[in-house]
Each structure stands twice: as structure tokens, then as C-alpha cells.
Amino acid sequence: MKETWSFLDTFEPNFRPLVVIELAKGTKKETIEWFTKRIVDKKANGGAQLLIKPLVTENGDENIYLVGASHLRLLLGAETVGLVKECNDNSMRSFTYSSRKTFKDFADDNHNFLTMSECQYIIKHELENLRAKDEKMIPGYPQAKLYPGKSIVRRLLTNGILLQIFPLHDREELKKLRHTWYGRVKIGYQPLDEIRSYFGETIALYFGFLEYFTFALIPMAVIGIPYYVFAWEDYDKYVMFATFNLLWSTVILEVWKRICAVMTYRWGTLLMKRQFEEPRPGFHGALGINPVTGREEPVYSSIKRQLRIYLVSVPFVCLCLYFSLYVMMIYFDLEHWALNYHEENNSTFSSLMLYVPSIIYAVVIEIMNRIYRYAAEFLTSWENHRLESSYQNHLILKVLVFNFLNCFASLFYIAFVLFDMKLLRQSLATLLITSQILNQFAESLLPYWLQKRHVKKIKKHTHSLKTDTDLSLVEQVNLEKEMGTYFGTFDDYLELFLQFGYVSLFSCVYPLAAVFAVLNNITEIYSDALKMCRVYKRPFAEPTANIGVWQLAFETMSVISVVTNCILIGMSPQVNALFPDSKMDLVLTVALVEHLLLAIKFVMAFVIPDKPREIQIKLAKLEFESLEALKQQQMKLAAESLKE
Amino acid sequence: MKETWSFLDTFEPNFRPLVVIELAKGTKKETIEWFTKRIVDKKANGGAQLLIKPLVTENGDENIYLVGASHLRLLLGAETVGLVKECNDNSMRSFTYSSRKTFKDFADDNHNFLTMSECQYIIKHELENLRAKDEKMIPGYPQAKLYPGKSIVRRLLTNGILLQIFPLHDREELKKLRHTWYGRVKIGYQPLDEIRSYFGETIALYFGFLEYFTFALIPMAVIGIPYYVFAWEDYDKYVMFATFNLLWSTVILEVWKRICAVMTYRWGTLLMKRQFEEPRPGFHGALGINPVTGREEPVYSSIKRQLRIYLVSVPFVCLCLYFSLYVMMIYFDLEHWALNYHEENNSTFSSLMLYVPSIIYAVVIEIMNRIYRYAAEFLTSWENHRLESSYQNHLILKVLVFNFLNCFASLFYIAFVLFDMKLLRQSLATLLITSQILNQFAESLLPYWLQKRHVKKIKKHTHSLKTDTDLSLVEQVNLEKEMGTYFGTFDDYLELFLQFGYVSLFSCVYPLAAVFAVLNNITEIYSDALKMCRVYKRPFAEPTANIGVWQLAFETMSVISVVTNCILIGMSPQVNALFPDSKMDLVLTVALVEHLLLAIKFVMAFVIPDKPREIQIKLAKLEFESLEALKQQQMKLAAESLKE
DSSP, rough: OOOOOGGGGGGGOOOOEEEEEEOOOOOOHHHHHHHHHHHHHHHHGGGOOOOOEEETTTTOOOEEEEEEEOOOHHHHHHHTOOOOOEBTTTOOOOOTTGHHHHGGTOOOOOSSSSHHHHHHHHHHHHHOBOOOOOSSSSSSSEEEETTTTOOOOHHHHHSSSEEEEOOOOOHHHHHHHIIIIIIIOSSSOOOOOHHHHHHOOOHHHHHHHHHHHHHHHHHHHHHHHHHHHTOOOOOHHHHHHHHHHHHHHHHHHHHHHHHHHHHHHTTTTTTTOOOOOBBBBTTOOOEETTTTTOOEEEEEEEHHHHHHHIIIHHHHHHHHHHHHHHHHHHHHHHHHHHHHHHHHHHHHHHHHTTTHHHHHHHHHHHHHHHHHHHHHHHHHTTTOSSHHHHHHHOOOOOOOOHHHHHHHHHHHHHHIIIIOOHHHHHHHHHHHHHHHHHHHIIIHHHHHHHHHHHHHHHHHTTTTTOOOOGHHHHHHHHHEEEEEEEESSHHHEEEHHHHHHHHHTTTTOOTTTTHHHHHHHHHHHHHHHHHIIIIIIOOOOOOOOOTTTTHHHHHHHHHHHHHHHHHHHHHHHHHHHHHHHHHHHHHHHHHHHHHHHHHHHHHHHSSSSSSSSHHHHHHHHHHHHHHHHHHHHHHHHHHHHHHH | OOOOOOGGGGGOOOOOOOOEEEEOOTOHHHHHHHHHHHSSSSSGGGGOOOEEEEEOOOOOOOEEEEEEEOOHHHHHHHHHHEEEBBBTSSEEOOOOTTTTGBBBBBBOOOTSOOOOOHHHHHHHHHHTOOOOOSSSSSSTTTEEEEETOOOOHHHHHHHHHHHEEEOOHHHHHHHHHHHHISSSOOSOOOHHHHHHHHHOOHHHHHHHHHHHHHHHHHHHHHHOOOOHHHHOOEEEEEEHHHHHHHHHHHHHHHHHHHHHHHHHHTTTTTTTOOOOOOOTTTOOOEEEETTOOOOOEEEEOOHHHHHHIIIIHHHHHHHHHHHHHHHHHHHHHHHHHHHHHHHOOEEEEEHHHTHHHHHHHHHHHHHHHHHHHHHHHHHHHHOSSSBBBHHHHHHHHHHHHHHHHHHHHHHHIIIIIIHHHHHHHHHHHHHHHHHHHHHIIIIHHHHHHHHHHHHHHHHHHTOOOOOGGOOOOOHHHHHHHSBBBBOSHHHHHEEEHHHHHHHHHHHTTTTHHHHHHHHHHHHHHHHHHIIIOOOOOOOOOOOOOOOOHHHHHHHHHHHHHHHHHHHHHHHHHHHHHHHSSSSSHHHHHHHHHHHHHHHHHHHHHHSSSOOOOOHHHHHHHHHHHHHHHHHHHHHHHHHHHHOO
8 A cells, every 4th residue: 555645644553444535537636635635734724634545446546535533633523513422420411522531431542432423424524624725726627616615525526526425334333233233033123323323313313213103103003904804884983093093193293202302312413503504515606795604605696596496496396286187187087997998898807907007107106206306306406505404495395295296186186076985995005005115126125136236246356255344445445436325314204204194194094004004114124224234335424303394294294184084084974974964064063073183283292292301301401500600600700800 | 878888889989779679677687687798798708799778768767778789790790691782893792791892882981881771680680699508597587498509589588578679760761761652642663672771671572562563453454444334244355354364463473573583683682592490489399409400409299280280270270161151151141131121121221231241241251350360370379380481381371271261252152153243243342342441441540540649648748749850769769669560561461362362363253353452552552651650660671582472372363263264254144145055065165265274374484484584694693603613712622632
């Protein structure tokens, strides 16, 4: 191996590669020298003060670099990003270098105090915050403009000089994690703490939610089975099931907040302070003065953005919704045709044909969802949002509205226009099961198979017969850099959200939906775990304290499901038979019950505290301590001032 | 005048009395000495380091003390309570003594930098935070137990040794304020900034809300007048009016949040950090260790409190609600009897008699509300809440539920059981107008008259013919200590809340309600102003950033009014005539419209930002600056650590 440039290397003989930087082939030498110099340069000179080594591959290319950092550097970085760690007295506190001795398991020679994913997160943060000083452009690339304070890494990425930055897997750790996670068939919880320390909080929280949601569906599934087995059609039993479902879905969403608070308190992210949000990489605009920071940076008029949103995005989304409804009407034509065909022929083939329109429609829905997703991403990025969070919110809103209509419009049409409960049940089952199968296939199994083939090819190429853990660093990096990139939990949550819709919107018509959801989620846990461990590059850890906008999305779905279920029950012949004389009374009763249920939901959401008492006390204690410290400081100051 | 005890007095020749302390007559000398010693003692010795002087009245009693503080002491106190002031660069920042030069209008000799009400708030805070050190009891009163950290003033108050603490009026300022506020008949806004600097943010915000709410009602009133004048009864006009009302009420509540943010930003309270909440004075329990503070203090089991709430308070409230419904039924019997009487006699007297039941019922409702209020206060204080905020929330909830039912149950009954729109209109008008008249009388005019009489008596007693501003300090204190105490904005908001109910719940039946509300509110502003300036003791300023739980209460009312108005419109004969064939279609249409309106409401509340963009930018700027400062500090530390 070549010598490294890092002057700190002498202090850190055990260079541990943490993050891989891949530059474009043929990147100019002056650019590389400038960039690596900035990475190793002292903090005081505006550098990141990290360690970097080139990775020399067989064919002599030198476009891949490994980044690490000294132990001390990482500890200081932990303070900068605001990591929260457990103290000796079991309380959680923001880590500071000066108070390092008070933290649990801290020792100057304990290099495991920070987990590998935390170290990688710190390095990512430091790299992203490497900012231009007085450079006007990236050396060697006059078209890649810089201005003081612009993130260098982001400019390199948008200009294609930097291909990717990704954290390295820890083959040993990963093997252990795989074993405890899905290595053996077992009944039990996932190792969420291990997942969190390997993949970070966002992903651990997704798996936590997936597991919790699956457990929460079990009572609904268990209660639903006898309805199917004994073909119960009694009015009171349906009402009981629906009422239970509606209240249950409120309870589980509220309880999730509490469980989430317990978990993220333990992980420290509940207490992590929000960092100031920098503009997202794709944001562009004319240079101007940002009113908040006072810095010179690209500024984009909010009015222009509003115009783009309301004059282009909103009409486009409406058009897509219209198109989705149009496709739905074609499906009903097909359905009608299939029914006629069956009636005319009445053969086994024709009875099988009855299911064909639903299956085709389910596939078309999935395809439309995926195409729309790209369009939504393109549009939202064209809207030029300054912050990643605002971009995400607009994207999620667009995608949710379309997916909701696309998936459920036909069911609403069947239920409330055609009044055909048999068809509703059949469509619901077909849609649910088809979409689950398609998802599992497209999401995990197909990428896994591609990945397997790719690994085989590479191994064949390098004539290596080693197992995973024996790979050399060069081989490991080469293998991982070709793996797919995991783009976050969005699609996984979306899938759960739609599943929740299938289960809750029409729960009183098809109680078996919960059973399918539970079965799907059990395999989903395994296939998602496989996907994370085997198919994708390791993602950077993202600290988070909750599931964010998804909580709101699930709660909205649960409100809508109150309305749909009340109407469905009101339409059932059993309930109609109870009001033989007056349909008016029936409708009024249904409306009254619906309003009561909604009121109970809101009261329950209000009454159940979002955080368990224990966590509330711990948070109050921390707040009290910081206020006391401030008061002490002020009193000291006051005493001094008054003495003068 | 006697010499004062304060050793600081030599440094502060211009003692300005700010706060009055009245002790019980015959308080033991040793207690007084100990208490005053603690007040003037140095901060370092656990004192409050304030100034205190006895007020010698004619009859030689020495139970009234005047408290003041040196200019420096007040500035340090401003830092302790976390006052936010305007800087030279027009930004709002937490005041600190070390950065005092950067604040607007600050000069070492400018004693008006802090307003008088701010000084009084600081003194109140310092007095309340005067805590027992190692005293086991109050000297001279062995039954008045103390423990380390217990607030001395609160123990003195609960033991009746300390009768009251109140801030002095500033006769000059008050005269000026009275003049600009209500001294001349004028069309225009209230001097909210002046009210705020004299009475504090809570009261200024109430008057701000009252004024805003009155202005917001004007469009509803204006649109409502032609309905009355031309006796419009068309279906489409009613629907238009109701729809406008419902959306309007959402808009005004959202816009209020924005206006409130602008005001409280200017006043500094939007940025004020929440202080740690101490137990409320009445809280009692066995001595134990508080899990949050780790201090020894009274602890009361949360389970016991829950038992008291659910086994006593909830049943009691239900009983009261039942009783209120029972009284309502009696009212309907009376109404029925009056109708019969009128039909039998058909005289002028008997037609007047028609109004008597409504008026009696309105009076009874007011009386029941007031009695219930005492019961609710007693019960809530018996529930033994640890924090004032929790006490307030439970009290407000109890009072709101009962007042809502008590005031509106009869109207709901008339509207949705009797279906008698004429009676509804008549009852609504009687209830609204009677309650407004009663309120104005009981709240302002009666106390004002009593106060006037009292002042006359005192003036006669002291043979003084001076005007208000010429009173000596002794006379002023004697006058003010006998004035009533203002117990906060609760009753004022409650009155507005019920008024909002009368206006919005049945707006489509009685469009004129808004007109009466506007008229009432205009006089209400004047009578409330009179009450604050003339009738009550000056209240301590209470910093606040919003109207708190009332925002939620008003929003809930506006949701309920969507439901009631939709039903009322659905019941109107004009709408019924549109659906001659099918009552089903009518009900379904009404239900659909109702859900649409509710959905629009929620979307509007979600889309309208709670803070104007300008304020958002200012807040983001402050946050950015504090994060930058932290980062600089950390980078300095990091550079030093890495150099070692």
C-alpha cells in the first residue's frame, strides 16, 4: 500500500477504514490532492481533520479512498453531532468531551464506546460539513462553482466528480447480526438494539414498527378467523368486530408512540437536539443573502416555488388521479365482460377467467404506483425545495394521495356505488394478496437473486473461494461498491400504510384481511432483513426520535376507516332488517354512531399520554437539572455583580 | 418614617416602592424580623437581596411593608426570570446582565429600561423563590412546618401569617392608560402595548383577543342583518350563510394564532423559555423524595389522585349534568304552562308571560354556573394536583363541560327533539341577551359601584379631598389593599367561549346573534377596562405566549358547530322541499356535506401556518445563531484538544 497523506497517521497506527469514497475515473490529480488535503487538514484551517488512504486495486486505478478518524477525533465529532449516551448513573445525556469520564463504558482506550455506525455517521457529518472557504471553484473543474460556506462534498456529488460515499460493512458484526436476526427459525422479538447499533435508528425504528404492527394485528386476525370459518353474518357480531377494530386501531397507534418513546430514549435520539438544516444537495438558485443565516448562498423565491406547486404539480397530480380513475373504469368493463363470458360458457376456464381482471388490475396498480413515484420525485425536485424535510413532506403528500386513490378507489366504487359486497370481498382479497406477492418479489427476492449472481461473477473473476468474512479489504470494497443503494424507509412504510388501509377500511366486510397481513408481515420481516444485510450497501445511520409523518398518515387512515366501516355496517342487510319501517332512522342511527366513535377516538388519543410516566419523569429530571445549572450560574454571577 | 433594615439602602437613596406585603395583625415580632431579614439578606446567604420598608399608618399598626429593589438587583432578576428584550439590531433576545449594553434603550442610569410591571414580576418571582434553608418551622409559629427548599412566602400564605402580596398601582401611568384606553369615545384599536406594559402579557392578550374576536364577528354580523331585515328564508341563502360562518370561524381561529405570534414576539414572551414549575401553594402530602428534583418535598400518590378524580369528581360532574338536564325539563314544563296560559287568556299580560320562563331559565343557568364553579374549584383543589397547570386544566375541563351543557342543552333539545325553530330562535335570543346583561352587571358595574362607595367612605374617613393622583403613599396603599383581587382571565374567556357558542352553533337559525355579540363586546371592552383600572387591585404581570387551552376550546366549538349547522340546514323546510321523494337522499347529502366541511376545516387548519413567515424567519435566525455559537465553542474546544 502507498503511504497516506495524513499527518495524523503517526498518532494512529491502527487505521480503521470506516467510509469509502469513490471518485469518477480520471478525476484530475489536482482535484484529488486538494480534496484529500481538505479532508485531513486541521479544523482550525477549515479541514475535517480525518484520515484518508487510497485503495489500490489490481488494475492500478486510484479512484477509491478509505476514510477513517482518530479515536479522539471521533469523540469530538460525537459532541458536534450531539450524540446522546448513557451515563454512569443510568441517565441519558448529550456527550461532551469534557464530561467523557461520566459516561458508561467510557475509557480512553475503549474504542468500542462509539459503535461503528455512530463513527460512520460522524464521518459523514464531518465530510458534508466540509465547506468552501475562498475557493471560487473546484480546482481542475472551472465549471464547478463554489462560494464561501458551500458544502464541498455536495458540489462534488452534483458535478459527478464524486460518485458515492458509503460506509463499510463490518463482516464479523454483520454475520453475528444476521444470525440473531433471521439466521434461525424462532419465535421471538427481533434484536432491535443490535439492528440499531448496526444500521442506525431510522431503520431499527422501521423494523420495530413492523414488528409491533404485526403483533398488534394478531388480535384482529384471531377474532377475524371464526367469521370466515363459520361464515358469521349476524349484525351484532359484525358491529362488534368493526367497533373493536376501530377502537383497537386508535389504541395501537397511541401505544406505539409510547413504545417508540421508550426505545428512542434508550437509544438517546429522543433527547438529541435538532441540528440546523442545511439546504438539500439539489437546491439551486441565484446567489443572494439568506435572511436566516446572513450568508451568501443560493436563494430561490418562495413565490416561484408556490407557482410551480399550484400551477404545475397540483394539476399534474389531479390529472394522474383522473387517469387512475379512468383505468379503474376500464377494469370494471373487463370485470363485466368476464362475468358475461362466464355466464355464456360456464366452464372451469371461464370461472378462472373471473379472477383475471382483478389480477391484471392489481398488477397495473402496482406499475402505475411505481411510475407515478418517479414522476412525483421529478416534480418535487423541480419544485426546488430548500430543505430536505420540506422536499420529503411534499413528496410523501403527493405519493400518499395518489397511492390511496389508486389502491382504494375501485374498492370504494364497488362498496358505495355498486353496493356489491361479494365483489368487494373478492376484489379486496385479490388486490391485497397480489400486491403483497408483487412487493415481496420486487423488493427483496429479485434484488437478492441479482446480487447473488453478481457476487458469483465477481468471485469467479477474482478466482476467490473465500467465505464472506475472509475477503480482503480490496475485495470487500469492490464487492460493496457495486451493491444497490438503499433509498430509505419510504417504500417500506408506504407498503405498510396501504396494508393498514386494506385491513381497516373494509374490516367488517373481510375480517380475513388481518390474517393475510400478519402472514405477509412475518415474511416481510425476514425478507426486509435479508434485503438490508445481503442486497444493499450499508446505509448511513440516521438518528431519529419517531416515525415522523407516517404516524399522522396512519392516524388519518384510521379516521377514514371509522367512516367507511360505519357506512358498510349501515348498508348490511342484517342492519337494514332492524329498521324495516324507516330508512331515515337507520341513516340517522349510523350517523350518530359514527360521530360517537369519532369523538371517542379523539378523546382516547387525547387521554392516552404520548410518553410513559417513567420517560416523562426522566425527561423532566433532565430539564430540571439543566435549569438548575443555569440558575446556579446566574446566582453566582449575581452574587459577584452585587459584591462589586 | 422609620429607618429601614436594608443595608443596601445606603446605595439606593431613591427607594421606589413596588410591591406591598400585608401581614396579619399581631404577627409576632420575631417572625417579622426573620422574614424581613431573609428578604434583604444577600443572595449568597439564601436571601432575596431586595429592599423593604415598613409602612406606618396613622393608627400605628406596623403590618404593611413596601418592597423594592436596587436597579442592579432588578437587572439581575430580569436575567433570572428570563425576560426577553429588544436589542439594538431590532432582534429579540434573552436579557443577560453581561450583554446589557447590546439592548435597545439600555443605559446604566435609565431606570425605565424595565417597565414597572416587569420589576414587580421580578420581585414576585424572587419573593416566591425565597426558600427555607435549615429552618424546621417559621420562627414564632411552631405549627408552620418548613423543610429545605420550601417556599417561605407560600408557607406564610397558607398559614395566614401573610395576608396578601400585591403590586402597587402607578397613579400617573394609570391615568394616562385610562385616557388612551377608554377615556375618550373613539373608533380605533386599544393601546395593547401600553396595556401590556402596565398589566402584563396575559391580560393584554385577553384584550387583544377580545378586540380581534369582535372585529372578526363584524362580517358575520353584517351578513346576518339582511337575513333579519328582509326575513330571508331561502334555502340557498341559509346554506351560504352557514358555509361562510363555518369556514370563517376556522379562518379567524387560525389567523388569531398568527396575530398572537406577532404580538408575543414583539413583547418577547414568544421566545421566553419555560421555567421549571414548582408545586402549587395548596399542594400537600407526606414528605418524600421527588423523583424529578431529588429533593425532599411533599409527595402525593398519583393513584390516590386518580381514584379521587374517577370515583368522586367524575360522578359528581355527571350528577351536576343530570341536575342541569332536570332543571331544563322544568323549564320546558314552565314554557308549556305559559303557552297554555296565553292561549286561554290571550291578553297583553299573558303574551309578556311567554318570555318569563326563558328569562327565569337564563337567570337560573347563570346562578347554576356560578355555584358549580365553586364546587369545581373545591373538588379540583381537593384532587390535590401538584402543578398549577394541571390544576387549571382539570378545573377548566370540569367548568367547560358543565357550562356547555347547562347553556346549550335546552337549545339542542328544542332544535333536535322538538324541531321548533321559532322557539329555538326565541330561546337563543333570550338566553344570549339575558346572560350578556347579567354578566356585564355582575362582572363590572356592581363591583365598580361597590368600589366607588368604598373609596368615598375612606375619603370621608381620612377627610381627604384630593384627587386620585395626589394621594399620599399611605393613603394609596390603604385604598388599594381593600380593593378586590382579580382572579385571572378565566371568567372572561369563558364568557367569550359561551358567546362563540351562541353565535356559531345555531348561526343559520339566528343570524342576528353575531350582531348582539358585537354590540356586547364593544361595551365589554369598556367595562372590562374599567374593571381592570378602577375596581381591582393591580394584578401581577404574567408572561404568556398564547391563550393556551382556550384556543383548543374555541376550535372544538367550531367543529361542533359544523355538525349542528349541517343538521339544522338539513331540517329546514326549504331543503326538505328539494328532496320531495326521498328523505334518505336528503340525509345522505347532509352527511356528505358535513364530512366535506369537516375535511376542509382540518385541511385549512393544517395548511395555514401558525406563525407568519416573517416571525418564522426571525425565530430560525435566533436558533441558527445559538447553534452557530455552540458549534464555534465546540470547534475551539476540539482544536485545543487535538493540539494537545
